[in-house]
Amino acid sequence: MTILLALSMVQAQPFGPQAPPKPDPSAASTATEARYDRCVDLATSDPQAGEVDATKWRVAGGGYFARQCLGIAFANQRRWQAAADEFAGAAQDAEVAHDSRAAHYWAQSGNARLAQGDPAQARRALDAALATPTLTGLQRGEASFDRARALVLLGDLEGARADLDRAQQLAADDPLVWLASATLARRTRDLPRARADIARAYDLSRDDASVMLEIGNIAAASGDAEGARGGWSEAIRLAPGSEAAAQARAAMKQFEDAPKQ
């Protein structure tokens, strides 16, 4: 065993479903667009009512717009498997209709699979999302980040590195991407990279306990006891009830005397 401090970033850390692209007016009527907006508003503000509304719309022929909306309603109730299934269904229906939104639905499905704790399925969905060029910019960056998280859980650290490198370019303002990259670099013993990336994460998010936890972990891996103690105690101070603080407290045991026999 080595000094295994859990990878905080790979634990289910769901992001709210990203804002879906509006239905393309040339492909859908203005009426569909209005119906879609109403459904998503409800799925976001009152997910249970949204679930009822989306189901009604789907029965009434709402197609993959309705399925995606239903997925959002499930996701906002943290019913990840149901959400992932609906997003995947929407993606398949959109593919049949040759609608480029399919890639976005696959990305949402992959994100929900990660939250559900199924990295193998997440990877498959995200492979589908990233296989087409239709997902671009920040959305492509976040999908790459999600696939990196899945690959870490599946033990493919090299694949995860490639995806994180891409995510750092396309989603450069997301501190979680830099945190994840720093954590992965520490695990693969690339400490200079770990230090550079955690510094960037800290610049983007100065009050995040999980960033402070990783600052402590990287210092410990570098043999810097003072830096480790500083990072871990700051993580505990920032969010005493968080998972990051619990891990920091466990790590702080290193500085306590062993119990008497």
Add this chain to the structure above:
Amino acid sequence: MNDLPRPALAHHHTPGLWPTVIFLPGYASDMTGAKATAIESWARARGRSCLRFDYRGCGASEGVFEEQRFADWRDDVLAMIDMVAGPVVLVGSSMGGWLMLLAALARPERVAALVGIAAAPDFTDWGFSTDEKMTILSEGRLERPNPYGPSPTVYSRAFWTSGEAHRVMAGTIAIDVPVRLVHGMLDPDVPYLRSVRLAELLRSADVQTILVKDGDHRLSRDRDIALILRAIEELVL
């Protein structure tokens, strides 16, 4: 482990970054030796966790030396591992290098790496002549002149038979962690080929044997200790 009250073991724990480096002394030795104290100074200077201790019946620990069996000392090592939290690196000198193997086999989830210093696994077997073995068995004890101290070294039947029962060099040793074996080629007590053979038997692929051409059994000269500390440092980082 049994239910008998265990004797209190004298120990010295320096808190700091894991893994905790635990020093296992040699036969009839204690935690005040040059190697043990040098490792502790190194750990302190770098904010690292370290533990040195005396086996029961040795040094400042409770117990009568001649009553101790080899397996009791193995249990003492396990008690020390269980006392601290987190991963440990065992540094075993001479007989301590035998005990570290038994401890790594018993606590595979805790032991992160091993450093042997003139490691002497199975020395109850190869370290005694047939006449000496007969003396131990028939008279219950054997005295040998001690080159490292004023009083002779005593081997009891309880210790010797327990050691014979815990030999490990018969085949592959199922240890998979990084191992460094440091041995002096002028060691008059434990032939350095013992470390070479041990490296062959360890299942781990990450095993390095470091031979010091003019090194003796104690490997306590400044440059020997510097070499040992470098080996430890490489494994803890």
